[in-house]
Amino acid sequence: MRSSETTIDTGNYALVIxxxxxxxxxxxxxxxxxxxxKAALTQALQAGYDILKKGGNSxxxxxxxxxxxxxxxxxxxxxxxxxxxxxxxxxxxxxMDGKSLMxxxxxxxxxxxxxxxxxxxVMLKSPHVMMIGAGAEKFAKEQGLNIVDPSxxxxxxxxxxxxxxxxxxxxxLDHTDxxxxxxxxxxxxxxxxxxxxxxACALDIHGNLAAATSTGGMTNKRFGRVGDAPIIGxxxxxxxxxxxxxxxxxxxxxxxxxxxxxxxxxVEYKGLNxxxxxxxxxxxxxxxxxxxxxxxxxxxxxxxxxxxNTAGMYRGYVKxxxxxxxxxxx
Amino acid sequence: MRSSETTIDTGNYALVIxxxxxxxxxxxxxxxxxxxxKAALTQALQAGYDILKKGGNSxxxxxxxxxxxxxxxxxxxxxxxxxxxxxxxxxxxxxMDGKSLMxxxxxxxxxxxxxxxxxxxVMLKSPHVMMIGAGAEKFAKEQGLNIVDPSxxxxxxxxxxxxxxxxxxxxxLDHTDxxxxxxxxxxxxxxxxxxxxxxACALDIHGNLAAATSTGGMTNKRFGRVGDAPIIGxxxxxxxxxxxxxxxxxxxxxxxxxxxxxxxxxVEYKGLNxxxxxxxxxxxxxxxxxxxxxxxxxxxxxxxxxxxNTAGMYRGYVKxxxxxxxxxxx
Numbered sequence: 157m158r159s160s161e162t163t164i165d166t167g168n169y170a171l172v173i174x175x176x177x178x179x180x181x182x183x184x185x186x187x188x189x190x191x192x193x194k195a196a197l198t199q200a201l202q203a204g205y206d207i208l209k210k211g212g213n214s215x216x217x218x219x220x221x222x223x224x225x226x227x228x229x230x231x232x233x234x235x236x237x238x239x240x241x242x243x244x245x246x247x248x249x250x251x252m253d254g255k256s257l258m259x260x261x262x263x264x265x266x267x268x269x270x271x272x273x274x275x276x277x278v279m280l281k282s283p284h285v286m287m288i289g290a291g292a293e294k295f296a297k298e299q300g301l302n303i304v305d306p307s308x309x310x311x312x313x314x315x316x317x318x319x320x321x322x323x324x325x326x327x328x329l330d331h332t333d334x335x336x337x338x339x340x341x342x343x344x345x346x347x348x349x350x351x352x353x354x355x356a357c358a359l360d361i362h363g364n365l366a367a368a369t370s371t372g373g374m375t376n377k378r379f380g381r382v383g384d385a386p387i388i389g390x391x392x393x394x395x396x397x398x399x400x401x402x403x404x405x406x407x408x409x410x411x412x413x414x415x416x417x418x419x420x421x422x423v424e425y426k427g428l429n430x431x432x433x434x435x436x437x438x439x440x441x442x443x444x445x446x447x448x449x450x451x452x453x454x455x456x457x458x459x460x461x462x463x464x465n466t467a468g469m470y471r472g473y474v475k476x477x478x479x480x481x482x483x484x485x486x
Numbered sequence: 487m488r489s490s491e492t493t494i495d496t497g498n499y500a501l502v503i504x505x506x507x508x509x510x511x512x513x514x515x516x517x518x519x520x521x522x523x524k525a526a527l528t529q530a531l532q533a534g535y536d537i538l539k540k541g542g543n544s545x546x547x548x549x550x551x552x553x554x555x556x557x558x559x560x561x562x563x564x565x566x567x568x569x570x571x572x573x574x575x576x577x578x579x580x581x582m583d584g585k586s587l588m589x590x591x592x593x594x595x596x597x598x599x600x601x602x603x604x605x606x607x608v609m610l611k612s613p614h615v616m617m618i619g620a621g622a623e624k625f626a627k628e629q630g631l632n633i634v635d636p637s638x639x640x641x642x643x644x645x646x647x648x649x650x651x652x653x654x655x656x657x658x659l660d661h662t663d664x665x666x667x668x669x670x671x672x673x674x675x676x677x678x679x680x681x682x683x684x685x686a687c688a689l690d691i692h693g694n695l696a697a698a699t700s701t702g703g704m705t706n707k708r709f710g711r712v713g714d715a716p717i718i719g720x721x722x723x724x725x726x727x728x729x730x731x732x733x734x735x736x737x738x739x740x741x742x743x744x745x746x747x748x749x750x751x752x753v754e755y756k757g758l759n760x761x762x763x764x765x766x767x768x769x770x771x772x773x774x775x776x777x778x779x780x781x782x783x784x785x786x787x788x789x790x791x792x793x794x795n796t797a798g799m800y801r802g803y804v805k806x807x808x809x810x811x812x813x814x815x816x
Contacts, residue, residue: 263712286711286713286717295708379617414744418751425751425756
């Protein structure tokens, strides 16, 4: 028998999730709100764990965990998604199977109750990987997915965030004519406009990895902007040869750094361990370009990494023993 | 002075382009058509070379080369793009600067004469990396880009390809109810429906790399399908630490393999030379999943790779000496 360092323990399983990184400060949090986030994260972990414990696969586990967070109004995904400049909720999601390298993603969908189910359906029931907009919605409807009126995604808090963002943009734009200086991209106090993606990564009892990410995008976004979440390799990636990764943060910098695949490549090609690879990208490469955010990752030994360079990141994990750990701040 | 093996020769420059991979067989080609393709490839190389020779940057050179191919009806990009199932031309493009790691991309645009200029404008004039659909078009219009009526992209040959594809799909669908068996994805004789992307990669006199890709997508595509071309890391990637890459092929497999970034990671992290890295991905990893296609790549020494696993790939390169080489078949 070989040591556990070199053998894949196919009896092992674990799940790690995030509910978004950003300027999440304890002094701005009420104990009631904190408890609500912890309860939602716990529920998401439990949903995925129940599947893994029964010998279910990692793909179903990450989907189940993400569905709980999409259905919660607390996170910027599904119900509770942020509003675009036009007052719409445009959502993106992606999922990837580390065994087959099959993947599915949707972007800019507005009527699909659970975008992560749409991403999984694209992966399993179509020859494509990525579908966007009305085409993706047509496919989801044909496949019998739950289609809702766009008003389902409305939450009062997100609507007010949009009004705030627009007001701040207006003030900012009075002093400049450059689109680059939109306040939501410049002013640190508005950093949270960009964040709040949810995601999950899992190892199942069969030794297979999977990753899933879902987001409502960026408050006040314009021009059909797409972030990293639905981009395979940027916000979402899974490969049994290395690890599964789901990101949250300033999407543009995660795309430019091809973050999820870069973590996997550092593990597979450079021989870094999961923690070092994840930190190399999140704590060095992303900030070097001026971006911020975090990620979660898991490898085939069940090692977990959850680095972030923001004030906080909603996150948690559960291993084989069933003990759920959730954290918010640094 | 160090050897040329370890020193970047900032006096060197080169450009490599592709006009799509696919079932391009000499026996199906007329000498007139072959001459037309060679002339267009030569013109594209000359346009980029003229910029590089004057000390211009690689970003402008790849854009110039791609514009020539977008404006030519011979290639599946810009004028000459294939038709979707709904009889529309939906185009994607991406560009990336290897020095700054800045990138821009557009997907599913229907009215922008040169999608590669839109991608570059997203990169340079917006805080975003990726814009899609009507939002991207609105941005392009605001930025003063050349907007045309969708009928500009019509070519008789592509329209007939769509009618053929629909007829074959119809026959195929008479025998099945599964979307997976759409003939354009199953039947080798229809392989060309997927191909025809154009792209360019360049090294400039300043030692900087850049990559650009533009495509009309897949004949008869449905559901807002997006391929690898506009996905940074999949179809397009450039990094001065490794290489610049532009892909052409069955997009879904290039996304799942994060092909462009994978080539770069094999160079940077595993120490493979450009040729070995490019061949590892195109000749082994993509076919292992059932996909096919090709890519072009260039590194900071001016090494060029142009592997493909299809019958042919329109391709060519020019180095400092100005001698233009164009090839079509194996």
